[in-house]
Amino acid sequence: MISDRLLSYYLLYRQGRIMFNDIQLVPGFSFFGKNIGIKDDTLDFGGILSDCPCNAAAVFTQNTMPGAPVEVGKEHLRDGSLQAIIVNSKNANVATELQGIKDSKLICQLVAESCEIEPQAVLPSSTGVIGRYLPMEVVSKGCQGLKKDFGKTAQHAENFARSIMTTDSRAKWVSARVGDATLFAVAKGSGMIEPNMATMLSYFVTDAAIDSAQLQKMLLRIVNKSFNRISIDTDTSTSDTVVLMANGLAGTVDLPAFEIALQDMAIYLSKEIARDGEGASKLIELTVSGAQTQEQALLTAKSIINSPLVKTAIYGADPNWGRFVMAIGKVFHYKVSIRDLKILFGNDEKSLLIDADAIDRNEVKLDEISELLKKEEVFIKVVLGNGAFSETVWGCDLTEGYIAENAYYTT
C-alpha cells in the first residue's frame, strides 16, 4: 500500500524534478548569511538578492498583531515586484509600535543603498523574541558594504538558510527542476506554529518567467495544502511570511508542472518544520477522510493533531486510542457515530485497524499499535463515515523538550 503522495514524490524524484535536502543554484540569485551580534555569535542576518527585478508574490500571517516587517513587506510588495529579501533572527520586531516600522524601513533603505536597488524592492523579515526594539546600531553596522557579502555558491545559500533559524535544530531547504527552470526554497520554523492562511518564514526563488498575479494565485493554493496544514503548538506567529520570487531568466515553463513542483517543495518543507517541532521526537502524518464537508475534515484533523493528550500518547508510544475518539468527539457541531468510525495506525500491510467490530470482539491489538507508534514517522488514518471529503495534516509529538525550550526562552 503506497500512498498517492509517496507515489508522486517517487515519480518526481525518479524524474530528477524534486531534489530533497539539496541546494540547486538558481541563475541570477545570490545569498548571504552572517553574524552581526544581535544576541550572540551565531548567524543572525541573511539575505537574497536578484541581479534584476523579480515578479513576486507572498502570503503573510493572519495574526491581527503582525510584526512591523510584515506591514512593511506588504507595502513593498504592492506592485508585485521585489529584488531582495533581508532577514534577521533573534528579534521579531513585533509589538514595537512606530519605532519598529521606522527600524524596518531603515533596514530596507540601507540594504537598497548598498546593493544599488530601490528600497521598495526589499522585503524585510524578522524572527525571534516579541516586544523588543531591534538593536539598530548593530544592524546598521551589519548593512555596511553588504553587497560584497552576497555570493552565488551553495555555501552562501546554506549560510542564508542557517541565518534565519531560531529554535530550529537544522536548516531546511529543497530544490526542483521544471523544464529549463530551477527552483530553490528555504524555510525556518519549529515553534509558535499553527499557520493560518500563511506560515512561518519560507522563501522560494526561481528563474522561471511567470507574472506576479499567477505567482500569487499559485502560492495561495500551495500554502493551503502545505504550510497551512501543519501544527506544532496551535500558536500562530506574528511574523509568518512566505515569499516567491521569479526573475524570468529561464523563460516560460509549463505552469501545471511548475505548480506541482512548488507544492511538493512546500509539503516537503512543511514536513521538515513539523518534524523539527520544538522538542519533537516524531513526525505525525494524519489523514482524515469520509467527512461530510471539507470543514469537518479539517476541523477533525486539527482537533486530533493538536490534542495534547494524543501528542503525549504518541510520544510515549502509549496505545491509548481512546484519546483519538475523544479528540474526534470534541468537534461538537458534526455528529460522528462510533459505528462508522475507523482508525488505522501505520501505512503498509502491517497497518492496524480499530473499528466497531474490533471493539465489539475486544480484539484491539494494543502491543502492535504501540510498536507502530515507536517509529520516527507515525502514520494515522481516520475514516469518519462515507462522506467524500478528506484532509491531510502534519504535526509532531509533545515532549519534555518543548517545555524545556519554552519555559525560559527570553531569559
Added chain:
Amino acid sequence: MISDRLLSYYLLYRQGRIMFNDIQLVPGFSFFGKNIGIKDDTLDFGGILSDCPCNAAAVFTQNTMPGAPVEVGKEHLRDGSLQAIIVNSKNANVATELQGIKDSKLICQLVAESCEIEPQAVLPSSTGVIGRYLPMEVVSKGCQGLKKDFGKTAQHAENFARSIMTTDSRAKWVSARVGDATLFAVAKGSGMIEPNMATMLSYFVTDAAIDSAQLQKMLLRIVNKSFNRISIDTDTSTSDTVVLMANGLAGTVDLPAFEIALQDMAIYLSKEIARDGEGASKLIELTVSGAQTQEQALLTAKSIINSPLVKTAIYGADPNWGRFVMAIGKVFHYKVSIRDLKILFGNDEKSLLIDADAIDRNEVKLDEISELLKKEEVFIKVVLGNGAFSETVWGCDLTEGYIAENAYYTT
C-alpha cells in the same frame, strides 16, 4: 485593589456561608468510597444515597462520543428525579459500544436492588481509561451488600471524594449554608479538561427544597461561570458530568442567595481543578475586559489561557509578554489595536502595566513581571479596548509533569 470576586468571597466567608475545603454533612444523604480492585488497591468505587427521592438536575459533556454512563444518566434523569449516584474510577466505560450501555445499566440495577430503590433513580458515572470494558465480575461483587457501605460521617463523604479521583493529586470538596439549608459538593478532574457546556465529574447535594426545573436553570447558569471557564489542556472529556440533588428536608430557601452560594462553590471547585491540573505548578486567573462582544472576551481569554507558549512562559516565570500579544492576535476575526491594548500582571498595588506608552518609552519592567509570575497564583488582566464585555477564566501552567503523566498513561 481587591476584586469584586474576592470581596464577595470574603463577605460570604465572614457570614459563614461558604466553607472552603470543609465537609458539612447534609441531612438525609449518605456516602461511601471503597476499593473493589478495578485496577489496583486504591479507592475506585463510590456513591451517594439519599434517604428519599430528590429533585435533580445535571449537565453532561458536549463531546459527540459520550461515554455509556453519560447516555444512561441522561435517560435516568429524564423525570427530574434521582436518589443515588454511583461512580467508578480507573475505567471510563467510553467507546465500549452496546456492551458499555449494558454494563452501566446493570450497575444501576445492582445498586438499586441493594439499596431498595428504583434503578431509574440511580445516575452512573465512570472515569479513567477510554476504550476498555468494565471488569463486571469485580464490579458486581463490589455491589453486593452495598447498602451497609453507606454512612453519614465526614469520613464516608471524604472516602467518596477520594474514590472518584484519577490523576488528581488531592480530593476536592466545599460546603455552604443558605438559610436553613446546607450544601456540600465534591469534584474530580486534572486532565482532559476543557469543559464545553459541561464539565468533569462534580456532585452537589443539598437539603433545600427546590424543584428540578429551577435546579436545572441554576445549574446551567453557574456551570457557564465556573466549570466552563477553566481549561487545563483543551481536551474535552467524554465523561463530563455535574449533578445537583436536592432532597427538600430543610424546606424552601432564598433562591438568589442559594444560587450565589452554588456559584461560589462551583468557582472554588473549578479553581481547585485548574490548580491541580496535571503537572501544574501554578493557578492562573485571567480576566479579559474591554471586549466588543461576549464572544470576543471569551475567545480571547481561551486563546491566552490555552496557549502552550503562554503556559510554558508562566511555568518558567519568563517575562515573555510578547506571547500574550501573539495569543490575543490569533483570534483572527476581531481586530485589536496594540495602541488600545493593556496587559496587567498582578492584582494589587504592585501590579505592572504594559501598554503602548510603556512600549514606546521602552519601560517594561521585565524583572518585576518575572517576580509576579513566580507566585503560585498568577493574576493577569487584559484590556482589549473600550468595549463593555468581560470574561474571567482559570487555567494552569504547562510543565514537564504534564508530559510525564500522559505519555505512558495506559501502560
